Amino acid sequence: MKVLHVVGARPNFMKAAPVYRALGGRGHEQTLVHTGQHYDALMSDVFFKGLEIPDPDESLNVGSGSHAQQTAAIMSRFEPVVLARKPDIVLVYGDVNSTVAAALVCSKIGIRVGHVESGLRSFDRSMPEEINRLITDQLADFLFTPSADGNENLAREGIAKEKVFLVGNVMIDTLIRFLPKADEIFPKLKAELSLDSFGLVTLHRPSNVDDESTFLPMLHVLDSLSEKLPLIFPVHPRTRQKWSARLEQCNSSLRVIAPLGYFEFLALQKNARVVITDSGGIQEETTYLGTPCLTLRENTERPITVTLGTNVLIGHDWELLESKFHEALSGGRKQTGRPPLWDGKASERIAEILTRLAP
Ligand code: UD1
Numbered sequence: 001m002k003v004l005h006v007v008g009a010r011p012n013f014m015k016a017a018p019v020y021r022a023l024g025g026r027g028h029e030q031t032l033v034h035t036g037q038h039y040d041a042l043m044s045d046v047f048f049k050g051l052e053i054p055d056p057d058e059s060l061n062v063g064s065g066s067h068a069q070q071t072a073a074i075m076s077r078f079e080p081v082v083l084a085r086k087p088d089i090v091l092v093y094g095d096v097n098s099t100v101a102a103a104l105v106c107s108k109i110g111i112r113v114g115h116v117e118s119g120l121r122s123f124d125r126s127m128p129e130e131i132n133r134l135i136t137d138q139l140a141d142f143l144f145t146p147s148a149d150g151n152e153n154l155a156r157e158g159i160a161k162e163k164v165f166l167v168g169n170v171m172i173d174t175l176i177r178f179l180p181k182a183d184e185i186f187p188k189l190k191a192e193l194s195l196d197s198f199g200l201v202t203l204h205r206p207s208n209v210d211d212e213s214t215f216l217p218m219l220h221v222l223d224s225l226s227e228k229l230p231l232i233f234p235v236h237p238r239t240r241q242k243w244s245a246r247l248e249q250c251n252s253s254l255r256v257i258a259p260l261g262y263f264e265f266l267a268l269q270k271n272a273r274v275v276i277t278d279s280g281g282i283q284e285e286t287t288y289l290g291t292p293c294l295t296l297r298e299n300t301e302r303p304i305t306v307t308l309g310t311n312v313l314i315g316h317d318w319e320l321l322e323s324k325f326h327e328a329l330s331g332g333r334k335q336t337g338r339p340p341l342w343d344g345k346a347s348e349r350i351a352e353i354l355t356r357l358a359p
Pocket of ligand 1: 096241
């Protein structure tokens with residue numbers, strides 16, 4: 001079987017890596033296409049090297065732009081590639097613009113699409129990712145879900161259950177594989193940061209970082225929380241571009257640094273006393289690691305991280321943030337569990353299903 005994988009943005013890389021490995025292990029012919037949605041070395045190259053993903057066979061170099069510009073550029077540059085390479089199936093990952101763009105191209109030229117991390121829903125259509133999820137799932141021929149809520153969402157949207165496979169979480173496959181490496185580098189990282197105890201912050205959602213009226217109060221609260229516990233804040237380029245001057249004015253306990261590589265970030269997540277984020281994947285990783293996670297969003301497409309895991313939705317309620325922050329610091333960790341099938345074998349399940357059903 002000829003499999004073509006499409007990746008484009010940082011969170012795609014750790015999802016594609018284990019699936020590529022599992023399919024390679026079964027002898028399938030594979031192509032990797034990088035759309036170039038993320039292009040800075042710290043947002044892209046560093047993950048290819050660390051996660052042992054081969055260099056892309058094709059780079060589309062689309063770069064940034066409005067949603068329409070970026071999605072259209074990916075589509076028009078991807079179509080000739082897929083026509084020339086004639087894969088039996090194209091695999092797309094997660095919910096970024098590269099995911100939906102590639103799925104649209106394939107569905108119009110009759111090439112089967114597999115969607116890895118299917119079925120997640122925030123029920124918030126103001127999020128660009130929610131639109132990407134809804135459309136990609138309508139178009140996909142194989143839908144691989146990380147948790148049972150995904151299957152329920154897809155059934156509600158009328159998607160035939162024969163196309164849907166509950167396989168578990170491929171991002172956790174990568175986490176489990178590389179946790180020993182993160183543990184190995186942590187002592188050096190800790191010495192470099194000269195911190196015994198710390199929290200970790202990431203923020204990049206347009207709904208949090210685009211408007212002054214939202215972002216500045218948020219930054220103010222983080223700045224004041226950092227006086228109680230130093231906070232490490234690796235800043236996404238989107239956030240950095242908009243707010244570099246403001247970020248420089250923060251007190252020195254809010255450590256504003258460049259984006260980190262996968263191993264470094266994983267090591268910090270595991271050892272942080274609390275993580276404050278608006279990322280999707282980090283909600284999942286902290287649940288697996290048992291680290292308290294305070295999510296600065298009103299909703300989540302990953303509800304299992306709240307019901308079973310360590311995640312608490314804070315929205316923009318700063319009193320709640322302070323109280324949950326102090327709870328985490330006083331050792332009040334929730335007794336949590338790991339979701340079923342988040343066991344490091346999700347990619348093997350995908351490879352087995354595709355080998356059996358899409359030869
Ligand atoms: C994208 C995804 C989001 C994901 C996030 C992870 C969509 C709609 N959004 O958001 O779901 O959580 O990636 O990081 O696909 N930029 C750089 N260098 C880069 C990449 C981006 O400077 O390598 C800057 C550009 O100014 C760009 C902005 O960041 O305009 C936003 O990048 P974009 O890819 O549009 O979306 P993200 O916010 O990264």
